[in-house]
Amino acid sequence: MKKELSGTGHALHEPKIVAAIPCFNEERHIGSVVLKTKKLVSNVVVIDDGSIDDTAEVAAEAGATVYQHRQNRGYGVAIRSALSKGREFEADVLVILDGDGQHDPRDIPKLVKPVLDGEADIVIGSRFLGGVNKPPFFRRQGQRVLTAFTNLGSGQKVTDSQSGFRAYSAKALKELDLCESGMSVGSEMQFAISKAGLRVTEVPIEVSYSGESKRSPLGHGLSVLSRVLVLFSLRQPLLLFGLPGLALLVAGLVLGAGVLAGYSDTHELAVGKALGTILLCLAGLLAIFAALMLQAMKELVRGETAQLVKEVKSNQPSK
Ligand SMILES: Nc1nc2c(ncn2[C@@H]2O[C@H](COP(=O)(O)OP(=O)(O)OP(=O)(O)O)[C@@H](O)[C@H]2O)c(=O)[nH]1
Ligand SMILES: [Mg+2]
Known part of the structure; x- marks a missing residue:
C-alpha cells in the first residue's frame, strides 16, 4: 500500500507506518475509520478489547488485522497491546487513534512527520493548539485540570495530556513501559516519557464531538485525576x-x-x-x-x- 506522506525526504527505505486503533464496542464507526486510515499507512491493527458487538468482524471486513482481548481489560491495556503490536510489526512509526470516529485519519501524516524527520519520539495530536473543533466546554475544563496536574507531576509540559491520537517512534516503542489499565494511561505515558528522556512534540488536530459521550465525563475525570495524583505522589x-x-x-x-x-x-x-x-x-x-x-x-x-x-x-x- 502506498503511503501518502510527502516532504519528509530522508527515508532510505519506505518507512513502515502502522496504525493501531483501540476499540470497545465501536461497530458503528470502526469500518469507516479503518477504510480512511488504511489509505495512509502500511498496516492497520484494531485492538478489540472484548467488544460484545460486531467491532471485530466489521474491522476485519474493512481490511484491518484484528487483535482481540477475550474480555474487556480497559483502555490502558489496549494501548499496551497497541504498542506491543507496533514492536511486532517492526513499525518505524506507530500511530494510535480512537475507533469512535472522533479523530480524523487525514491528520495522520501531520503526526507522523516529526518522527520521520527525526525531530520527536512521540507526537501528540493536541485538541487545544488551534484546531477549529474543540471538545465541549465542560470537558475542555476537565481536560485542562488533568493536563495541569500531569504537567506539574511529570515535569513535562504539553497542552493535551489526554489525547488518544499520538505517533510513536521505534525508540519510543522500545522504551515506554506502562502499567495503568484505565484511561489514565495518557498521563502515565507523560511520566514515562519524562523518565525515559524521550522527545515530545505536539501538532494541532481536529476532533468531532457530535455524538453522546459513552461515559460520565465527571466520573471519568475524577477517576483519571485520582490516578494522576497517585503517579504524582510516587514521583x-x-x-x-x-x-x-x-x-x-x-x-x-x-x-x-x-x-x-x-x-x-x-x-x-x-x-x-x-x-x-x-x-x-x-x-x-x-x-x-x-x-x-x-x-x-x-x-x-x-x-x-x-x-x-x-x-x-x-x-x-x-x-
Ligand atoms: N480497548 C479499549 N478501548 C476502549 C475502552 N473504552 C474506550 N475505548 C476506546 O478508546 C477510544 C476512546 O474512548 P472514548 O470512550 O471515546 O473516550 P474519549 O474520546 O476520551 O471520551 P468521549 O468524549 O466520551 O468520546 C475509543 O476508540 C474507544 O472505543 C476500553 O475499555 N477498552
Ligand atoms: Mg471518544
Whole structure:
C-alpha cells in the first residue's frame, strides 16, 4: 500500500507506518475509520478489547488485522497491546487513534512527520493548539485540570495530556513501559516519557464531538485525576505532600504563637484557635511524614532497579 506522506525526504527505505486503533464496542464507526486510515499507512491493527458487538468482524471486513482481548481489560491495556503490536510489526512509526470516529485519519501524516524527520519520539495530536473543533466546554475544563496536574507531576509540559491520537517512534516503542489499565494511561505515558528522556512534540488536530459521550465525563475525570495524583505522589512526594505539609505546620505554629501570646496577656485560652493549632500541626506533620516515607520508598526502588540493571548488564548476579 502506498503511503501518502510527502516532504519528509530522508527515508532510505519506505518507512513502515502502522496504525493501531483501540476499540470497545465501536461497530458503528470502526469500518469507516479503518477504510480512511488504511489509505495512509502500511498496516492497520484494531485492538478489540472484548467488544460484545460486531467491532471485530466489521474491522476485519474493512481490511484491518484484528487483535482481540477475550474480555474487556480497559483502555490502558489496549494501548499496551497497541504498542506491543507496533514492536511486532517492526513499525518505524506507530500511530494510535480512537475507533469512535472522533479523530480524523487525514491528520495522520501531520503526526507522523516529526518522527520521520527525526525531530520527536512521540507526537501528540493536541485538541487545544488551534484546531477549529474543540471538545465541549465542560470537558475542555476537565481536560485542562488533568493536563495541569500531569504537567506539574511529570515535569513535562504539553497542552493535551489526554489525547488518544499520538505517533510513536521505534525508540519510543522500545522504551515506554506502562502499567495503568484505565484511561489514565495518557498521563502515565507523560511520566514515562519524562523518565525515559524521550522527545515530545505536539501538532494541532481536529476532533468531532457530535455524538453522546459513552461515559460520565465527571466520573471519568475524577477517576483519571485520582490516578494522576497517585503517579504524582510516587514521583514527587516532597512537592505534593512535603511542601503543603510544611505550609500547614508553619501556619499551625504561627497560630499557636498567637494563642500563647494571647494567653500570656489575658490568662484566657482561645479554645477555637488552640484546636486549630493542633489540627494544623497534626495535618502538617502527617503530610511531611507521608512525603518522607514515599521519598524513602522511591529511593529504595531506584537503588534496587539500578542494582538489577547492573547485574543484568554484567550477567553476574551478586551473592
Ligand atoms: N480497548 C479499549 N478501548 C476502549 C475502552 N473504552 C474506550 N475505548 C476506546 O478508546 C477510544 C476512546 O474512548 P472514548 O470512550 O471515546 O473516550 P474519549 O474520546 O476520551 O471520551 P468521549 O468524549 O466520551 O468520546 C475509543 O476508540 C474507544 O472505543 C476500553 O475499555 N477498552
Ligand atoms: Mg471518544
